[in-house]
Amino acid sequence: MALLVQKFGGTSVGSVDRIEKVAEKVRKFRDQGDDIVVVVSAMSGETNRLISLANEIMEEPTAREMDVLVSTGEQVTIALLCMALHKRGVAARSYTGPQVRILTDDSHTKARILDIDNHNIQADLSAGRVVVVAGFQGVDESGNITTLGRGGSDTTAVALAAALKADECQIYTDVDGVYTTDPRVVDSARRLDTITFEEMLEMASLGSKVLQIRSVEFAGKYNVPLRVLHSFQEGPGTLITIEDDDNMEQPIVSGIAFNRDEAKLTIAGVPDIPGVASKILKPVSDANIEVDMIVQNVGADNHTDFTFTVHRNDFKKAQAILVRLSEELEAKEVKGDDKIAKVSIVGVGMRSHAGVASKMFEALSVEGINIQMISTSEIKVSVVIDEKYLELAVRSLHSAFELSEKPA
Structure with a gap:
């Protein structure tokens, strides 16, 4: 019982x-x-x-x-x-x-x-x-x-x-569990028997809609075994639990998450001085706009380009803020692109394996997909690409990391 x-x-x-x-x-x-x-x-x-x-x-x-x-x-x-x-x-x-x-x-x-x-x-x-x-x-x-x-x-x-x-x-x-990626994009996507809280949290934050982020955080904090199941189909579902120290030789990458609701903004030619990042991002934050990925280029001639991504719904609002700031900061220009997408590979096995990012970049290169921004953590690598290449990118990465094949 x-x-x-x-x-x-x-x-x-x-x-x-x-x-x-x-x-x-x-x-x-x-x-x-x-x-x-x-x-x-x-x-x-x-x-x-x-x-x-x-x-x-x-x-x-x-x-x-x-x-x-x-x-x-x-x-x-x-x-x-x-x-x-x-x-x-x-x-x-x-x-x-x-x-x-x-x-x-x-x-x-x-x-x-x-x-x-x-x-x-x-x-x-x-x-x-x-x-x-x-x-x-x-x-x-x-x-x-x-x-x-x-x-x-x-x-x-x-x-x-x-x-x-x-x-x-x-x-x-x-849905009958957590999949290696969205089965609507990759026919051969595979249901995972287990996934760690940490991996699920990354998947949820990066675009996977199976579980809400707060619930995964709560389950991880209090170590509540969490299982995703289909309401009207029988099956074991996916168990979300703590990392199993006895299963360290698990697949390097567990899944691929993606998010279409991204937009990118660049304020170019701003003075390369201490505090410029704060001057740019504080008004954005004060407008209750959440910033995701950030890249600041190496300065040249004492000026730099500052790029960040926001939710697509906030694109116009954030762009207007940057246009106002550009005059104050004497920036060269403000550029925006609301036709981008973010693709991420996630897996706790990445901690103990080298070359994961390069394999990801190579797979995208073979398909002629240009990478616009990169963000990494211990268990994930995210890239921003042109939205029109999203599904091709997901399929190529799913194949490159052999996610359709159940590990032995």
Whole structure:
């Protein structure tokens, strides 16, 4: 018998029929003797519907009332799932985040979990009930409803698993695990049996949409075994866990992540003096624009070129800031390109192997793909390339590192 926390996202509970199927899956686990806590999202599209209603009334609704509004989506799902379990003779009880007392800070729409009171959940599990919890929401010290931001249900599930010391946190979604890369781009992409927290965190931050970054961080911090599974297909999924010291001879590269939503900006011919980077980036940061990769060229004639990437949605805003700065800094020009993409190779095996980056660059060179920017860490190498070469780059790298072949 195991204690499992199972999370089902919006597409998994997107209709009454799908909720019934989730209930049937949960019943099977309960019949095996497992203790089950289920965390659910709002039904697919419901959160967007609620937000659109608010926007019909106000362009910028108050954050507190938005949390009150959007948290109702999950309340519908927990009630319906409990009804579906009751119909199957399974004792179940639903809880909103405040009813559990998932205590958060008071940052409305993007709250952080501070503590979880698991007393009621433990009592229900001891009584043989399945506990169904609304994801994405909590309560602050003043009793205000808070929400954890987009993808917060994953974080709720991992946090509950940590608080309950669950044997496993299972994230059910519309894919059957974590793949070496997106199967829609590479037909021969392979599902990974296991991946480390560190690798998954890099994959998530670099464009892989399987799991939210915060949930992976939380799972790694509290060492919660995390498994990605398909909601309606049987299979082992992918287990995300700590690095196995006994498996150091694992593949050098575990996966390839990519992100199309990139844009590049260059402010050319700025004075090559101490503090110039801060003068450029501080106004960008103050505008709440997140900067990703940064390259500053070696100065010539006491001037340098400064290049960085941002999310494509922030391109025009960041470009306008640089144009204003260029006059103040007496820069030569501001250049921009919003037709770029980032491709990254990820793997903890890179720590103990030389020549990984050169192999990556060679594979891209063979295909005639020019590299515009490079960023590295212990377990990843990222490059910026022309967007039109993205899928070719991913396929060539997948082949070069033989990721279609399961390691012996």
